[in-house]
Structure formats: structure tokens, C-alpha cells
Amino acid sequence: MPIRKLFLNSSFLKIADKLSGQQVMEWHAFFDQAQWWPREKLLAYQTDKLLRLLSTAVEEVPFYRDLYAQHGIDVSLIKTINEMHKLPIVSKKDLKASYPNGCTRKTNWPVKEYFTSGSSGNPFAVMVDNQTMSQARALMLMRANYSGWQQGDAVFQTGMSLKRGVVKKIKDLVFNTYYASAFDLSDARLDYYLDIIKQKNIKYLMGYPGSMFALANRAREVDLKLNMSGVVTWGDNLYEHFRKCIEEQFQCRVTDTYGCGEGIQVAAQCPAGNNKYHIFMPHVIVEIVDDAGMPVPRGEMGNIVLTCLEPGAMPFIRYKVGDVGRMCKEESCSCGRGYDILEKIDGRDSDFIYTPNGNKLIVHFFTGLFEYYPEIDNFRVIQEDVTNLNVQLVANDMLSETLLNKIRNEILDKGDNNLKVHFQIVQKIDEIKTGKRKFVLSNINKDKNHEK
Numbered sequence: 308m309p310i311r312k313l314f315l316n317s318s319f320l321k322i323a324d325k326l327s328g329q330q331v332m333e334w335h336a337f338f339d340q341a342q343w344w345p346r347e348k349l350l351a352y353q354t355d356k357l358l359r360l361l362s363t364a365v366e367e368v369p370f371y372r373d374l375y376a377q378h379g380i381d382v383s384l385i386k387t388i389n390e391m392h393k394l395p396i397v398s399k400k401d402l403k404a405s406y407p408n409g410c411t412r413k414t415n416w417p418v419k420e421y422f423t424s425g426s427s428g429n430p431f432a433v434m435v436d437n438q439t440m441s442q443a444r445a446l447m448l449m450r451a452n453y454s455g456w457q458q459g460d461a462v463f464q465t466g467m468s469l470k471r472g473v474v475k476k477i478k479d480l481v482f483n484t485y486y487a488s489a490f491d492l493s494d495a496r497l498d499y500y501l502d503i504i505k506q507k508n509i510k511y512l513m514g515y516p517g518s519m520f521a522l523a524n525r526a527r528e529v530d531l532k533l534n535m536s537g538v539v540t541w542g543d544n545l546y547e548h549f550r551k552c553i554e555e556q557f558q559c560r561v562t563d564t565y566g567c568g569e570g571i572q573v574a575a576q577c578p579a580g581n582n583k584y585h586i587f588m589p590h591v592i593v594e595i596v597d598d599a600g601m602p603v604p605r606g607e608m609g610n611i612v613l614t615c616l617e618p619g620a621m622p623f624i625r626y627k628v629g630d631v632g633r634m635c636k637e638e639s640c641s642c643g644r645g646y647d648i649l650e651k652i653d654g655r656d657s658d659f660i661y662t663p664n665g666n667k668l669i670v671h672f673f674t675g676l677f678e679y680y681p682e683i684d685n686f687r688v689i690q691e692d693v694t695n696l697n698v699q700l701v702a703n704d705m706l707s708e709t710l711l712n713k714i715r716n717e718i719l720d721k722g723d724n725n726l727k728v729h730f731q732i733v734q735k736i737d738e739i740k741t742g743k744r745k746f747v748l749s750n751i752n753k754d755k756n757h758e759k
């Protein structure tokens with residue numbers, strides 16, 4: 308074992324945990340073991356944590372006490388996970404209205420306030436204590452482990468901000484992490500990043516799917532062959548053509564992961580390479596429900612509702628995070644892990660196009676359609692109002708009026724006949740300001756999203 312890894316696995320991280328008042332390494336060891344527990348043991352653990360969470364919430368958090376009282380719910384009567392649907396769904400809007408006094412509680416750990424979705428212009432504050440943060444950080448290590456990465460392996464990572472505090476800078480040094488901004492993905496910058504990866508012989512890349520795709524695509528353009536050991540993505544949709552490009556160009560598997568800015572790490576793709584997501588069961592309960600909050604059958608698409616089993620400073624119980632997904636029909640995986648399986652995360656609310664007849668088109672509606680047209684190199688769909696769709700296309704010489712009509716008819720047939728589709732041929736699809744690539748932008752549900 309290289310000295311750096313030995314150093315990382317043993318004393319240093321434990322000392323770092325002590326200094327920062329966290330238990331990342333202890334939790335990491337726990338989750339690492341728990342994933343091999345039999346399913347019954349995992350379910351029993353979850354049930355026990357859930358019942359404690361519910362009693363803590365009603366005793367110490369006015370928001371939940373009042374909410375359950377309004378619905379006439381006595382939580383002491385809830386004995387199993389299968390009865391969770393009796394509890395009301397909680398939205399970002401509900402929590403925001405009672406923040407901070409109504410929805411938080413005192414714990415024995417230091418707390419910190421975090422803001423999520425700052426880029427939407429409507430930040431949502433959450434209070435996270437050290438215990439919950441330790442679990443989330445341990446799971447961040449574990450999701451990276453699913454790609455083959457081990458503590459100490461050099462990583463090139465992209466993110467939203469380059470403002471790294473002293474602690475994070477030390478962490479970057481110890482963890483051998485090269486940190487880059489996902490805002491600047493110009494060709495010159497991408498070439499610079501690719502050069503660092505090559506010079507430092509870095510084998511793992513981590514960050515937003517869009518920035519990983521931009522790197523792979525640039526490497527392809529300049530015909531740079533880089534063999535990576537693994538790529539880990541988070542924070543946004545990993546489109547199939549992103550995955551294909553990254554995996555082909557870097558000759559490795561992409562491990563997509565799922566979490567939310569509220570401090571809940573949810574799932575990561577199985578190391579066996581089947582692209583299914585293992586849910587971190589000791590940390591979170593994932594439900595897939597219809598609009599009334601009732602569970603939908605395995606394999607069917609529905610709203611993702613999360614319950615963080617660690618009460619922390621701000622409990623999240625049946626929290627509608629705003630994404631949609633589906634559970635896997637099978638309960639077990641060939642890898643032998645006991646963790647439950649999400650088949651797919653289909654998209655986020657902000658990626659929906661709402662049509663006049665009430666249909667919702669997810670981004671894969673469009674990616675699935677355009678991938679059959681070699682004439683189209685890139686696209687973006689912008690919804691101005693409920694009937695008008697502006698479709699920006701970057702196309703090659705083979706594009707014709709006949710073909711545009713064919714695409715239009717396909718959108719109307721499969722989506723909604725009442726839509727009006729306007730094509731706009733452009734040279735380039737601009738990045739939006741967050742640096743995240745969005746293929747579907749809706750101007751009508753923006754406000755609605757802010758309120759969720």
C-alpha cells in the first residue's frame with residue numbers, strides 16, 4: 308500500500324475528525340459494512356431509526372408537531388416503513404415558511420447553515436449539524452469508492468466555487484484533489500485542465516455531468532487519448548450521450564450519484580456496472596409516490612420523496628425534493644449488496660415542459676427523439692408559454708425543411724398536438740450562467756420551481 312494511503316486510512320483522518328468534531332471515518336466504516344448486511348437487517352435498522360426520528364420530530368420540532376396534529380396523526384401508532392404514506396408530504400416551501408425557529412432543533416453537535424439552489428436566485432437555508440454532515444461526507448467517500456477510487460488516489464474535481472477555505476485546502480492537499488471551476492468551460496480552459504490531468508497522471512475525475520462531458524468532448528476534438536480509471540458525477544442529470552462520450556473517450560465507467568443540496572446523500576450507481584443506483588439505506592428512506600403522496604409500483608415513474616434517518620438540526624421527513632425517478636423492479640442486485648435499488652432518476656422539475664393538455668415532457672423525451680437524427684448536433688428546448696416551444700438546433704448540412712417538419716410532427720404526436728413548435732437554427736448552444744448544461748428550459752414553471 309502506498310505510504311499516502313496508509314497515512315490516510317489510519318491516523319491522520321481520525322485526528323482530522325477529532326479536530327473538526329466530526330466522525331467521517333467511523334461512519335464510512337459503518338456504511339461500508341452495512342451495505343453487505345442482509346436486507347432484513349437493513350430494514351430493521353431503518354425501521355428503528357424511523358421510529359426514533361418521528362418521536363424526536365414531534366417532541367422537539369414545532370413544524371412537525373403542528374403538521375401532524377393538523378392531519379390528526381398520532382406518530383406513535385406508526386410502526387413500520389410501509390405506514391409512512393400516512394404522513395403528509397413536506398415541501399421546500401413549507402420548511403422555508405417556518406425556518407429557522409419552527410423547523411429546527413438543538414442537538415449536541417455544532418451546527419452550520421447552508422444555502423442550496425443559490426443559482427435560482429431564491430436560496431433555501433438548511434441547518435446541518437456535525438453528526439449529519441459526517442454521515443453525508445462518509446457517503447461522499449463511499450460514492451467515490453463505487454468508481455474504484457480509494458482515499459489518496461489523485462482526483463480532478465470540478466465545482467461551483469473556487470473559494471476553498473483553509474480546511475478545504477488542507478483536505479484537497481491530503482486527498483490529492485485538483486479543484487477546478489465548472490463555470491469556465493471554454494476550450495482554452497478545458498485544454499489547461501486536460502494538461503493538468505495528463506501531467507499529474509490523474510486517473511479519477513469527479514464533478515457535474517456537464518463539465519465531465521465538456522472535458523471528454525474537448526479531448527475528443529483535440530484527439531487526446533487519456534485512459535482514466537473512473538469518473539464520478541453528481542448534481543445534475545447524466546444524459547446518455549454524456550455517458551457515452553465520457554466512457555468512450557476516457558475508457559472507463561461513469562459512476563453517477565444522487566444526492567441533494569439539503570445534506571442528504573441518496574444513492575450511487577452499482578460498481579457492477581449495471582447503471583442501477585444503490586440507495587444508502589442506513590441514511591435515507593427513498594419513496595416513489597404519485598401526486599397524492601401514495602407509493603407507485605416498482606418500475607413506475609413518480610416523485611422522489613426523501614426521509615433522512617438522522618434527525619440532525621433540521622429533520623427531513625417525507626420531503627419532496629423535486630426530482631422524479633423509479634424504483635427497480637428487482638429488490639436484489641448481482642453484486643450482493645443489500646441496499647435497495649433505484650432504476651433511474653428521470654429528471655428534475657426544472658427540466659419539465661408542461662403541455663396544453665397537461666402532459667409533462669421530461670428531458671429524455673427530447674434527447675430520445677433527437678438522438679435518432681444524425682443531422683442534429685445539439686439542441687435546446689425553451690418553453691416561453693404553455694403552447695409555444697422554441698427549439699434551438701445546431702445542425703449540419705443535411706438538415707432540410709422536410710426533416711424539420713418530420714421532427715415537428717413527432718413532437719406533436721408523442722407529446723401534445725396542441726403545442727406550437729418553432730425551430731431556430733443556431734451556431735452554438737450557450738451555457739447558462741450556472742455552468743450546468745440544461746437542454747430544456749421552461750420560463751413558465753420557473754416561479755413554480757422557486758416555490759417548491
Ligand SMILES: [Zn+2]
Nearest residue numbers: 577640642644
Ligand atoms: Zn449492485
